[in-house]
Amino acid sequence: MASNMLAPENRSGFAFLLTDTGGKVMLAILLFAVIIVPVFNLWVPETSPFHLSTFFVGLFGKYLTFALLALSVDLIWGYCGILSLGHGAFFALGGYAMGMYMMRQIGDRGVYGNPNVPDFMVFLNWPELPWYWYGFDNFGFAMLMVIVVPGILAFVFGWFAFRSRVSGVYLSIITQALTYAMMLAFFRNDMGFGGNNGLTDFKDLLGFNLATDGMRITLFMLSGVAVALGYVLCRYIVSSKLGRVLVAIRDSESRTRFMGYRVEYYQLFVFTISAMLAGVAGALYVPQVGIINPSEFLPANSIEIVIWVAIGGRGSLYGAVLGGVLVNYAKSYLTGAFPEVWLYALGALFIFSTIFFPKGIVGSVTAFNVKHSVGGSIAGLLQRIVNRMRQNLKGA
Amino acid sequence: MLVLAILLGGITAATTGAQAGEFEDALASLAKAKTKGKIAAINVIAASGDERAADALTAFLGGNLYFRKADKKILVAEKSGAVYVLTDPLTSKEIGQSKKSKIKKIRVNNRLRKLLRGVLGGLTLLAKDPDKRRAAADAVFKSRALSAIPVLEQAIEREQVAGVKERLVMARAAIALDKSNIEAERLAAIATLAAFAVPEVRSLLGSIANSKASEAVRAAAANALVDIESRLAFWNGVGNVFQGISLGSVLLLAAVGLAITFGVMGVINMAHGELVMIGAYTTFMVQEVFRNYFPEAFDWSILVAIPAAFLVAGAFGIAIERGVIRYLYGRPLETLLATWGLSLILQQLMRTIFGPTNQEVGNPSWMSGAVEVTGGLVLTYNRMWIIAFSLMVLISLVIVLKKTAFGLQMRAVTQNRAMASSMGIRTGLIDALTFGLGSGIAGMAGVAISQIDNVSPNLGQNYIIDSFMVVVFGGVGNLWGTLVGAFSLGIVNKFMEPFTGTVLAKIFVLVAIILFIQKRPRGLFALKGRAVEN
Numbered sequence: 001m002a003s004n005m006l007a008p009e010n011r012s013g014f015a016f017l018l019t020d021t022g023g024k025v026m027l028a029i030l031l032f033a034v035i036i037v038p039v040f041n042l043w044v045p046e047t048s049p050f051h052l053s054t055f056f057v058g059l060f061g062k063y064l065t066f067a068l069l070a071l072s073v074d075l076i077w078g079y080c081g082i083l084s085l086g087h088g089a090f091f092a093l094g095g096y097a098m099g100m101y102m103m104r105q106i107g108d109r110g111v112y113g114n115p116n117v118p119d120f121m122v123f124l125n126w127p128e129l130p131w132y133w134y135g136f137d138n139f140g141f142a143m144l145m146v147i148v149v150p151g152i153l154a155f156v157f158g159w160f161a162f163r164s165r166v167s168g169v170y171l172s173i174i175t176q177a178l179t180y181a182m183m184l185a186f187f188r189n190d191m192g193f194g195g196n197n198g199l200t201d202f203k204d205l206l207g208f209n210l211a212t213d214g215m216r217i218t219l220f221m222l223s224g225v226a227v228a229l230g231y232v233l234c235r236y237i238v239s240s241k242l243g244r245v246l247v248a249i250r251d252s253e254s255r256t257r258f259m260g261y262r263v264e265y266y267q268l269f270v271f272t273i274s275a276m277l278a279g280v281a282g283a284l285y286v287p288q289v290g291i292i293n294p295s296e297f298l299p300a301n302s303i304e305i306v307i308w309v310a311i312g313g314r315g316s317l318y319g320a321v322l323g324g325v326l327v328n329y330a331k332s333y334l335t336g337a338f339p340e341v342w343l344y345a346l347g348a349l350f351i352f353s354t355i356f357f358p359k360g361i362v363g364s365v366t367a368f369n370v371k372h373s374v375g376g377s378i379a380g381l382l383q384r385i386v387n388r389m390r391q392n393l394k395g396a
Numbered sequence: 397m398l399v400l401a402i403l404l405g406g407i408t409a410a411t412t413g414a415q416a417g418e419f420e421d422a423l424a425s426l427a428k429a430k431t432k433g434k435i436a437a438i439n440v441i442a443a444s445g446d447e448r449a450a451d452a453l454t455a456f457l458g459g460n461l462y463f464r465k466a467d468k469k470i471l472v473a474e475k476s477g478a479v480y481v482l483t484d485p486l487t488s489k490e491i492g493q494s495k496k497s498k499i500k501k502i503r504v505n506n507r508l509r510k511l512l513r514g515v516l517g518g519l520t521l522l523a524k525d526p527d528k529r530r531a532a533a534d535a536v537f538k539s540r541a542l543s544a545i546p547v548l549e550q551a552i553e554r555e556q557v558a559g560v561k562e563r564l565v566m567a568r569a570a571i572a573l574d575k576s577n578i579e580a581e582r583l584a585a586i587a588t589l590a591a592f593a594v595p596e597v598r599s600l601l602g603s604i605a606n607s608k609a610s611e612a613v614r615a616a617a618a619n620a621l622v623d624i625e626s627r628l629a630f631w632n633g634v635g636n637v638f639q640g641i642s643l644g645s646v647l648l649l650a651a652v653g654l655a656i657t658f659g660v661m662g663v664i665n666m667a668h669g670e671l672v673m674i675g676a677y678t679t680f681m682v683q684e685v686f687r688n689y690f691p692e693a694f695d696w697s698i699l700v701a702i703p704a705a706f707l708v709a710g711a712f713g714i715a716i717e718r719g720v721i722r723y724l725y726g727r728p729l730e731t732l733l734a735t736w737g738l739s740l741i742l743q744q745l746m747r748t749i750f751g752p753t754n755q756e757v758g759n760p761s762w763m764s765g766a767v768e769v770t771g772g773l774v775l776t777y778n779r780m781w782i783i784a785f786s787l788m789v790l791i792s793l794v795i796v797l798k799k800t801a802f803g804l805q806m807r808a809v810t811q812n813r814a815m816a817s818s819m820g821i822r823t824g825l826i827d828a829l830t831f832g833l834g835s836g837i838a839g840m841a842g843v844a845i846s847q848i849d850n851v852s853p854n855l856g857q858n859y860i861i862d863s864f865m866v867v868v869f870g871g872v873g874n875l876w877g878t879l880v881g882a883f884s885l886g887i888v889n890k891f892m893e894p895f896t897g898t899v900l901a902k903i904f905v906l907v908a909i910i911l912f913i914q915k916r917p918r919g920l921f922a923l924k925g926r927a928v929e930n
Contacts, residue, residue, distance in 0.1 A: 083729045083732070160914040165917060166913055166917050168728060169664055169728045172729065172732060173865075174909075176861060177864075177910055178910060181906040184906075185899075187899070188899055188900075303736050307737075340744075343740045343741070343744035348737065350740070351734045354730040354731075354737075355720065355734065358727075
C-alpha cells in the first residue's frame with residue numbers, strides 16, 4: 001500500500017518498478033535463486049555440504065507455484081477488496097488442463113496400453129475420448145486452455161456477480177459455494193476427469209521425462225520466472241491509472257461508483273486476470289507433484305491461500321509471494337516434525353495474524369523501519385504488538 | 397370364494413366349528429396315529445385357532461414332540477446332557493426330566509414336514525402381536541399358497557386392527573387372482589386389489605396384465621394398474637415432500653444459529669459448523685454417562701443432552717466472542733479468517749481428545765422405528781421428531797427475540813449500538829450473550845444431527861456451506877427467511893434427486909443459489925431501509 005501511494009504519475013516503460021523497493025529486492029532474490037539453485041543442484045557434487053537435493057528443489061518449486069497463486073489472490077483482495085474463497089478452483093482448473101495434456105502424452109504406455117483413451121476411461125468402458133478432451137494432445141492448445149478455462153469461468157461468474165453488485169462477505173460465500181460445487185462435480189466419474197483419483201501417472205512433458213533432475217530444475221526455474229513475470233504484470237496493473245481506480249473501489253465502492261466509474265468492469269477485469277494467474281500456477285504445480293485430483297477444489301484449500309496473503313502482508317504483492325513460500329515451508333516442516341500440531345498452528349496463525357498482524361509481515365516490518373530508522377530492537381517490535389493489542393481493545 | 401372352498405374340501409370343513417377341546421383331542425391322537433391320522437390331526441390343530449397350536453406344531457416339525465410310554469401323554473422334550481427336559485404342550489410349563497427309555501418320539505416324515513410348514517405359515521396369521529400378523533399376511537401375499545385360504549378367512553373374520561385387516565384382504569384377493577380359474581372371481585379380486593396402491597400389488601397386476609389370462613381379466617388388470625400407478629406417483633410425491641422437509645429441518649437447525657450470529661450480529665462465523673459438532677459430541681458424552689451409570693434411563697438421555705449441548709456450545713460461543721471476535725467487529729473479512737482458524741483448532745482438538753473415528757451415538761427407542769402411511773410411504777420417527785424439534789427451536793427463538801427483555805436489548809444493540817449504549821444497555825454483554833445464544837442453538841442442532849449422521853470431527857464441515865446458503869438465500873437478518881429458505885432448499889433437493897442423483901442435485905442447487913443471489917443480492921426476504929447499507 002505504501003509503495004502504491006508513492007507511485008508518480010505519467011511514467012512509461014518499466015519505470016513503475018524503480019520506486020518499488022520491496023519488489024526489486026524480491027525480484028533480485030528470485031533471479032538469484034533461479035540461477036544459483038540449478039548450479040548447487042546439478043554441478044556441486046552430492047558429497048559437498050553446499051549440494052541442494054532434488055527433493056529440496058521440487059519442494060521449493062512447489063512453493064513458488066503457491067507464491068504465484070498467493071500473488072493472484074493479493075491482486076484482487078489487496079488492491080480491489082474482493083476476498084475470493086474460491087481461488088483454489090481456478091488453480092485446480094489450470095492444473096487439470098495441464099494434467100489432461102500430460103495424460104494424452106502417456107499414449108499407449110498406460111496400464112491397459114490403450115493408445116486412444118487414458119486408463120481411467122478404459123476402466124469406465126469409454127471407447128473414445130469425450131469431446132472436451134479433443135485438442136489436448138497439442139501442447140499449445142493445452143497451454144491456451146490453462147489460461148482460457150479459468151479465465152472464462154471467472155469472467156462468467158464475475159459478470160453475474162459484479163453486475164448485480166454482490167460484494168464483500170456475500171461474494172466470499174458464493175465463491176466458496178462455487179469451488180464446493182466444482183469439487184462435487186469433479187468427484188463424479190461421469191465427468192470424465194478421473195473422478196476421485198483425478199489424473200496421475202504422468203510420464204513426460206513435451207517429450208522430456210518428468211522424473212529426471214534436469215526436468216525438476218527446469219520446472220523450478222520456470223516457476224521462478226512465472227512468479228517474476230506475474231509479479232511484474234500485477235505491479236504494472238496496480239501502478240497504472242486502472243490500479244488506482246481499483247484501490248478506490250477497495251476503499252469505497254459506492255463512492256467510486258458515484259464518481260462515474262463502472263466499478264463492475266474494473267472488478268471483472270482484475271478478477272479474470274487473477275483467475276488466469278491462478279490457472280498458470282496450477283499448470284506449473286501439477287507436473288511437479290505428479291497428480292491433480294478433486295481435493296484441490298476443497299474450500300479449505302482456498303481459504304488457506306488467503307491466509308498466506310494475510311501472513312505475508314496484504315496489498316503489497318511481494319508480501320503475498322513471501323507468505324506463500326514461508327507458510328508452506330512451515331507447513332511442510334510442521335506436518336513432518338509434529339503432525340498433530342500443524343492444524344493447531346495453522347488455526348492459531350489465522351487468529352493471530354488477523355488480530356495482531358492485520359498488515360502481515362511486510363506491513364509490520366515497514367512500520368518498524370519507519371519508526372526505528374537504523375536497526376532497532378526486538379523490544380520495539382514487541383512494544384508495537386502490545387500497542388496494537390491495546391488499540392484493538394479500545395476499539396472494541 | 398365358494399368354488400375355492402369346494403376346491404379345498406376337507407381342510408375347509410375342519411375349520412368350521414373349531415372348539416378348544418378339539419386341540420387337546422387332536423394332540424393326544426398323535427401318539428398312536430399313522431401318517432394319515434397325523435395329517436388329519438395336524439389339520440384339526442391348525443384349524444382350532446388355539447394359541448398353543450403354533451408351539452406344539454413347531455416342536456413337531458423340529459422332531460421334539462414325544463409321548464410318555466407309560467400314559468401316552470404328549471410332551472415336548474429337549475435333550476439336556478444325559479436327560480431330556482420335558483414341557484407340557486398344553487400348559488407350556490416344565491414338568492420335570494426323563495430318561496430316553498421312558499419316552500418315545502412321534503415320528504415325522506417329509507410329507508408331514510411339508511404340511512407342517514404350510515400350516516405354520518398360516519398359523520402366525522392368528523398370532524397375538526399385530527406386527528406378526530401383518531408380516532404373516534405379507535408373507536402369504538408373496539407365496540400365494542392356496543392352503544393358506546382357510547386360515548386367512550378365519551383371520552379376516554377375527555381381525556380387529558384395520559391396517560392388518562387390509563393386508564389380509566389384500567393377500568386373499570392376490571391368491572384368488574393368481575390361483576382361481578373362474579373369471580368372475582379373478583375380476584372381483586382385481587377390483588379388491590385396485591384399492592391398494594402399493595408396489596407389490598403393482599407388480600402382481602403388471603404380471604397379470606401381460607399374462608395369458610382372458611381378455612377381460614387383462615383389461616381389468618391394466619385399468620387397475622393405471623389407477624395404482626397414478627396413486628403411487630402421488631404418494632411418491634408426498635414422500636419427496638416429507639424427505640425434503642426432513643432435510644430442510646436439519647438445514648434449518650444448522651442455519652438458525654447462523655441466522656443469529658450472521659444475520660443479526662453480522663459476524664461471519666466459519667466455526668459455526670464446529671459448534672454443531674461440539675453439540676453432537678456433548679450428546680455422545682451425555683449418552684456415555686447414562687450408559688455407565690443409569691442404563692435403565694438411557695431413552696431419556698437425549699432430554700438431558702439438549703440443554704447440555706446448548707450450554708456447552710453456548711459457553712464455547714461466548715468464549716469465542718470475548719476472546720476473538722470482539723476485536724474484529726466491523727472487519728467482516730478478517731472475522732471470517734479468524735473464525736476459520738478457530739474451526740481448524742476445534743476440529744483438531746476433538747481429534748486429539750476423541751480420535752478421528754466416528755463415535756457411536758444411539759437412538760432412544762421412542763425415536764427409532766417408522767410408521768407406514770400407505771403404499772411405500774414410510775415416515776421414520778427420528779425424522780419426524782427432528783422436524784418437530786426444529787420448529788420448536790425456531791418458535792422459541794422468535795419468542796425470545798420478540799417477547800423478552802434480552803431480545804429487546806439485542807435488537808436495540810443491532811439497530812443502533814451507540815443509542816442502545818447510552819440507554820444503559822451493556823452492549824458488550826449483549827454481544828457476548830447474543831453470540832452465545834446463536835452458538836447454543838448450533839449445539840442443539842448437533843444433538844439432532846447426532847441422531848441421523850456420523851459424529852466425527854468433520855461433522856461441522858458438511859453443514860457449514862449449506863447453512864450459509866440457507867441464510868443468504870432466505871435473506872440475512874430474517875428468521876422467517878431462514879425457515880422458508882431451509883425448507884425450499886430441502887424440498888427442491890429431494891425432488892431433483894430421483895432424476896439427477898444426489899451429487900448433481902446438490903450442484904444444481906448451489907448453482908441456482910449463486911444465480912439467485914445475482915437477482916436478489918440480499919436474499920428472498922431482504923431487509924429494507926438503512927440497515928441494508930451497513
